[in-house]
Amino acid sequence: MDFAYTTEHEMVRDMVRDFAAKEVRPVIADYDREHKFPHFLLERMAELGLLGICIPVRYGGAGMDYISLGIVSEALEWADASVRETIAVHVALNSLAVFQWGTEEQKQRLLKPLATGEKIGCFGLTEPAAGSDVAAMRTTARRDGDDYILNGEKMWITLADVADYMLVFAKTDPEKRHRGITAFMLERGMPGLTTGTIENKMGVWASNTGWIAMNNVRVPKTNRIGQEGEGFKVAMSSLDNARMTVAAGAAGTIRAVMELSLKYAQERVTFGKKIAEHQLVQQMIAKMAMNYDIATLLWQRSAWLKNQGIRNTRETSQAKWFATEAAWEAASDAVQIHGAYGYSGEYEVERYLRNAKGAVIYEGTTQIHQLMQAAYALGWRQDKPLRCELPAYDPDYWQSE
Template sequence: MDFELTPEQIQVRDMVREFAQREVAPHIRDWDAKGEYHPEVFRKMGELGILGLPIPERYGGGGFDYVSLALACEELEAVDTFLRVVISVHVGLNSLTLLQWGTEEQKQRWLVPQARGEKLATFALTEPGAGSDAGNIQTRAVRDGDSYVLNGEKMWISLANTADHFLVFATLDPSQKHRGLAAFMLERGMEGLTTGSIHGKLGIRAGDTGWISMQNVRVPAENMIGEPGEGFKIAMSAIDQGRFTVAAGACGLIRACLEASIKYCHERQAFGQEIGRFQLVQQMIAKMVKGYETSRLLVFRAAELKNRGIRNTRETSLAKWVACDAAFEAANDAVQIHGAYGFSNEYPVERYLRNSRGAVIYEGTREIHQVLQAEYALGYRVDRPLRCPQPPAQAFEEQEARA
């Protein structure tokens, strides 16, 4: 085990940190308070290559490894969760899924422009009546000649109003439950495809969360990713990547809570001394340190498995569960340390608390992850080989090729 970051990983981390600090940090309080969404930020992320970070160079990406991806997610969410969400859906759930399951033609058509940041992409599995119970989705895809006709609604879709490409899951046969699902790439502008915003969210108010409606959307058969009936497996492997970015981002949120709290502990005086001197405050700081370090180790372990193309559903789930719970606790404690000031948006910690809550629900609820971990431990759950395994990171591919 090597806990040292490589010079390239350090450079990626520093570049993403500077980008987020320069372009978003000065405005985020205002954007969040007004619920303003600024998609121009994504154009800049694309220019810097952040939107194609782990995608191999031959598909227009940066060719960086999963540790670099984790560091980027951490830096983005340390400024605001909406920035990391873009990576989760565009890179994790969509682009890496195309890389794993797409045909060469599909990769050239959708993955290349996505990795270059020319097109934005998202992922649409959740429906008004189906979240954790993904096998029960109601969106129908009916074969008609050389295309499929899709009808249904998707809900809680990040980048719903911004994305150019949508990876949509639909059932070919509801009686088959999860075995009846298929995945399709849809493009904005297809007739019958409309999107809208969801307002009144607790957190991630500077982000674009919305719904997608499909009414008789005709999708060419060549837009199907994978094979008929493979949709559930594709969705789950996509979620392995999405969860990873969420876990890595949660580390950034914990770090932001810790940094804000340490600063405040040194500034704020009570009973004649800085509040950092009080042991019950120290306990909260110590818990944040514990949450940050343990979460990061779990994320990096999952990253190493991903780098080598080794199945990591169990490890990624554990990292996501631990990191997101720790982030919520850290944000809650950060508000407590800030006292009444923590209750106002004069300080960023109330935003951290609101932003941290969603990740305990999305990309597998806390409860789903506990069930997964218990089932793995009890031997009720076994990961079987996939027809298309997750490819290793570019550098590891090259290593293997040399060997």
């Protein structure tokens, strides 16, 4: 058993943490306050190769492994969850879905521009009346010759107003519930496709969250990802990929709020001593430190399993459930440690708290993960092999031209 990062992982970590500290953290509070999406960061992340971090070089990516994807997510969310969300959505939910389920032609045509950042991807599963209950979706896709005609609406879609490629899910056979769902890649500019931004979110103000409306959008068959009726599996496997990044990102939030709390607790004096010397403050700090390690170990296990090509739905769900709840608690404790100042927008901890709440809701609420874990423990749930598994990481394949 080896818990150590490789030299490559250490260099990726140092590089992305450096980028997060120099270029993201110093500016993100302003974007958050002004509810603005930092478009320039997309360009910077594309230049650095982060938008194709774990995609093989032959498809325009950086050729790194799934652990590196987690490292990048942790480092970016240390600065702000909104920037990590971009990685989760663009890389894990969209690009990896094409990599896992797409045809070679689709990988050449769709994955390459995604991996280089020339095109930005998003993921449209949730609808106004269908979140966790995916089978309740109302969006339909009707076959018309070599095309499909899509109608419906997607809601709470990260990067909806930014993305060029939108991986959306629609029912090709409404009678079959989740077995009747099919995945399609929509391209901005298709007639009948419109997007908009949702305002008044509680957190991730520097992220773009919006809706996608489809009014008789004609999508060629060549943009169908996977087979007809396979969409639910495409969506769930994409979530397996993205939930690892959410868990890793949550660890980044814990690291950030712990650093802020450690600093403040050793400066602020009450009752004649630094508040770090008060045992109840120490209790909160101790929990942050322990939870950071647990969250880290859990996401790393998930990423390691992906590297090995081993199905990891159960482990990834655990990581996402634990890490996001732990981040929410850590951010809340950080506000508590900062007292009234923590409740103010002048200090960063309140932003981490607002951001952390979103992550216990999106990509499977805590309750969905609890149901999943109970089902695994009770023996009611077993993962069947997929037609297209996420390929195990093979450095020679990933890094050859």
